[in-house]
Amino acid sequence: MKNNDNLPEPEVFTSKIEETIDDLFKPAKQIEIDPLTQEVKEVATEQQKVESKSEISLELAIEEPLTEEGKEVQQEPEIEVTGSKSTAVNKDEIVQPEQERQALEADREEEPQIELELVEEEPAILEVEADENKQSDEVLLTLQRLREDIYTIEWEISRKELLDSVSELQKIIELPEIKSDSIALTILSLSAEVLKNASKAPNEMKSNAPSILKRAIEAVITLRSGASLANDEIETVKQHLHSLLIPKARKSPKAPIPPQTEPEAHQKFENTWPELESTISTDTSKEPEWNEEANKLLLSHLKELQKQVNRIIPLEQLLLKTSGMEKLYKFQKNVRQDLEKEIERLSRFFFKDLDINLPKPERTYKHEDYESEIASNRCPWSQLFTLSINGLEIGIPVEEVVYNAQPPWLSKSFIKKTNILPLSKLKPWPWSKLSKLFKNRLAKVTESELTKMKFPVVKRLGNTELTVAANFYVIVLFNGNKGAVLRTQESPIMINVPQNAKCQQATDGSFAGEIEINGNKISIVTAESVNR
Amino acid sequence: MALIDLSKREVHCKIVYYGPGRCGKTTNLLYIYNSMNSNAKGKLLTIETKGDRTLFFDLLPLNLGKINGFDIRIQLYTVPGQAIYEATRKLVLKGVDGLVFVADSLRVRRNKNIESLKDLMHNLKEYNLDIHTMPLVIQYNKRDLTQSPIPTLTVEELEQDLNRELGAQTYEAAATKGIGVFETLKDISKKTVRYVATKHLLNPKKQMEKAL
Numbered sequence: 256m257k258n259n260d261n262l263p264e265p266e267v268f269t270s271k272i273e274e275t276i277d278d279l280f281k282p283a284k285q286i287e288i289d290p291l292t293q294e295v296k297e298v299a300t301e302q303q304k305v306e307s308k309s310e311i312s313l314e315l316a317i318e319e320p321l322t323e324e325g326k327e328v329q330q331e332p333e334i335e336v337t338g339s340k341s342t343a344v345n346k347d348e349i350v351q352p353e354q355e356r357q358a359l360e361a362d363r364e365e366e367p368q369i370e371l372e373l374v375e376e377e378p379a380i381l382e383v384e385a386d387e388n389k390q391s392d393e394v395l396l397t398l399q400r401l402r403e404d405i406y407t408i409e410w411e412i413s414r415k416e417l418l419d420s421v422s423e424l425q426k427i428i429e430l431p432e433i434k435s436d437s438i439a440l441t442i443l444s445l446s447a448e449v450l451k452n453a454s455k456a457p458n459e460m461k462s463n464a465p466s467i468l469k470r471a472i473e474a475v476i477t478l479r480s481g482a483s484l485a486n487d488e489i490e491t492v493k494q495h496l497h498s499l500l501i502p503k504a505r506k507s508p509k510a511p512i513p514p515q516t517e518p519e520a521h522q523k524f525e526n527t528w529p530e531l532e533s534t535i536s537t538d539t540s541k542e543p544e545w546n547e548e549a550n551k552l553l554l555s556h557l558k559e560l561q562k563q564v565n566r567i568i569p570l571e572q573l574l575l576k577t578s579g580m581e582k583l584y585k586f587q588k589n590v591r592q593d594l595e596k597e598i599e600r601l602s603r604f605f606f607k608d609l610d611i612n613l614p615k616p617e618r619t620y621k622h623e624d625y626e627s628e629i630a631s632n633r634c635p636w637s638q639l640f641t642l643s644i645n646g647l648e649i650g651i652p653v654e655e656v657v658y659n660a661q662p663p664w665l666s667k668s669f670i671k672k673t674n675i676l677p678l679s680k681l682k683p684w685p686w687s688k689l690s691k692l693f694k695n696r697l698a699k700v701t702e703s704e705l706t707k708m709k710f711p712v713v714k715r716l717g718n719t720e721l722t723v724a725a726n727f728y729v730i731v732l733f734n735g736n737k738g739a740v741l742r743t744q745e746s747p748i749m750i751n752v753p754q755n756a757k758c759q760q761a762t763d764g765s766f767a768g769e770i771e772i773n774g775n776k777i778s779i780v781t782a783e784s785v786n787r
Numbered sequence: 788m789a790l791i792d793l794s795k796r797e798v799h800c801k802i803v804y805y806g807p808g809r810c811g812k813t814t815n816l817l818y819i820y821n822s823m824n825s826n827a828k829g830k831l832l833t834i835e836t837k838g839d840r841t842l843f844f845d846l847l848p849l850n851l852g853k854i855n856g857f858d859i860r861i862q863l864y865t866v867p868g869q870a871i872y873e874a875t876r877k878l879v880l881k882g883v884d885g886l887v888f889v890a891d892s893l894r895v896r897r898n899k900n901i902e903s904l905k906d907l908m909h910n911l912k913e914y915n916l917d918i919h920t921m922p923l924v925i926q927y928n929k930r931d932l933t934q935s936p937i938p939t940l941t942v943e944e945l946e947q948d949l950n951r952e953l954g955a956q957t958y959e960a961a962a963t964k965g966i967g968v969f970e971t972l973k974d975i976s977k978k979t980v981r982y983v984a985t986k987h988l989l990n991p992k993k994q995m996e997k998a999l
Contacts, residue, residue, distance in 0.1 A: 263855040282822035288963040399825045406829035
């Protein structure tokens with residue numbers, strides 16, 4: 256009830272939310288997503304292009320006098336009058352193509368005086384300010400990235416996310432702008448300490464930790480963006496962060512740990528951070544057994560990861576050359592690349608000083624080369640049923656073979672003579688179900704439809720007459736539209752088409768193409784080709 | 788149902804992007820995630836499977852920050868559109884506060900759009916929810932394809948198929964280019980927040996006033 260007293264007026268409340276939605280929910284940049292691969296590409300608008308070029312040339316105009324002549328700020332007047340204006344014009348003429356120069360000049364016409372004044376009066380100060388702004392922007396961007404990580408932790412606490420955040424924090428703490436800001440440094444160091452502890456046992460992380468961390472990062476962002484922050488808020492944030500670290504202090508058997516002073520907190524973070532990044536060279540004296548064991552584990556983990564990468568590669572190759580599998584190929588490729596990145600990251604992080612031997616794939620695999628090779632000589636068939644008919648080697652794509660067996664004795668003589676084979680004649684017994692006899696594209700066809708189906712029997716392949724032996728096999732081909740029946744002397748053997756096979760497709764004749772494997776030529780027969 | 792914790796002063800709203808398989812639900816979230824400023828968004832959690840299709844769901848948390856002392860959060864979910872994932876779709880709809888129905892403009896997907904909308908209505912009923920009373924926005928996606936030789940549906944046809952009875956606000960979109968994405972998001976977010984606030988905040992206040 257007490258809370259209800261403070262309930263906002265819904266109308267006012269919602270209109271405030273709507274304003275916030277309008278402010279926040281808008282694109283900060285122009286992007287495009289590839290509809291097939293879902294890759295995100297950044298698109299610069301025409302205006303942005305012109306603006307960026309304008310900025311570049313302005314920077315050149317400002318920088319030129321200083322860099323070329325190497326003069327200090329005190330020498331500005333001499334430089335700017337003689338150098339900067341003329342250099343700006345010259346640079347434009349040299350660097351910019353005619354169109355861009357016109358666009359740039361059109362832009363400049365709007366504020367010619369301001370720009371010239373800026374260039375003439377304080378070029379060096381401008382540059383320093385620009386640098387400072389740039390650095391400050393970078394710090395803010397990094398902090399915003401960190402905030403994103405913390406938001407993620409709020410949704411899901413995982414060791415990976417925690418370690419990522421610690422790593423991000425470490426980078427921020429190393430920035431000179433942060434090192435010189437004692438408040439930000441303390442808050443960030445304490446946050447890092449909290450995250451680091453949590454990463455050791457994510458399940459034991461306090462439920463309010465993410466919101467405290469978020470508040471801490473928000474406080475630093477506020478400080479860095481130049482806005483003022485109440486001392487109370489800073490103190491509260493620090494206290495909350497300390498409170499998250501207290502359980503660790505309680506575990507200490509004897510004297511409780513005194514509250515940390517700001518430099519101590521940072522120092523502590525710096526000292527404990529290497530635990531996480533423990534390379535073989537550090538801390539071995541303190542915990543040699545643990546380190547050795549941990550390193551062994553890590554190394555075996557890395558080897559296992561590399562093994563998985565090596566397993567994915569052939570699968571990736573197979574998918575790449577199989578039509579219709581492009582997306583699955585891309586999925587596998589992404590998995591492999593993610594694993595490789597992880598291996599590299601871990602190796603660099605934990606074993607940067609060591610030359611570790613990870614199992615490499617058997618053949619050096621250059622993806623781009625392979626892709627272009629495959630693209631130029633792509634085989635549409637990955638698996639074939641092969642057999643010999645009167646000395647002619649033929650191959651049938653596995654996916655087209657819907658039936659492959661000796662004929663049922665009941666209708667053997669009929670099948671031997673017929674030119675058109677009703678599929679119902681393949682029933683071993685009159686009461687047998689046809690639907691259980693077929694695979695691939697006929698696997699899901701209903702019984703009644705199968706009963707109605709009739710396929711022509713192939714009597715000739717190219718110049719080869721097909722004779723029927725006493726004990727023959729029946730192979731039924733079906734591609735979804737057309738079907739055909741082959742009567743062969745032998746049962747076919749399934750083979751995988753190797754990568755080095757040379758393929759040639761044909762659009763006429765009774766063969767769909769030819770494939771050469773280790774010098775042996777195999778003519779490809781499909782339901783389509785024998786019905787031509 | 789929206790989570791409103793008056794003691795912590797937190798409001799969570801759940802918006803689900805629904806639609807047939809491959810209509811562009813995940814693309815909507817991807818666009819929002821990649822183009823939006825980082826100060827309001829969390830990380831996009833997405834689980835993909837064969838052919839890059841969504842197997843479970845995608846989740847993009849958005850945070851509006853503190854308004855009137857309330858922490859306002861919006862969670863955007865997508866469902867797997869493919870028919871076989873019916874159970875997952877139903878599960879993701881649990882506790883939904885706002886809906887975006889993403890329709891595919893491709894002519895060949897016409898029946899899938901209608902089936903998916905029926906499926907949505909059916910699944911909502913299972914939770915005793917009525918599509919007519921819920922915040923709903925319909926997005927006609929892939930409108931950029933109308934300029935290509937690929938057969939597409941006209942807006943009138945889409946309206947006739949999907950919105951004749953519902954009369955919901957509609958947006959034409961090309962999610963891969965970002966067209967209509969934020970318009971849809973803004974509209975559904977506002978509608979949902981208004982719906983949640985009216986339902987959960989106004990009623991306790993009125994009840995209190997009556998009691999007094």
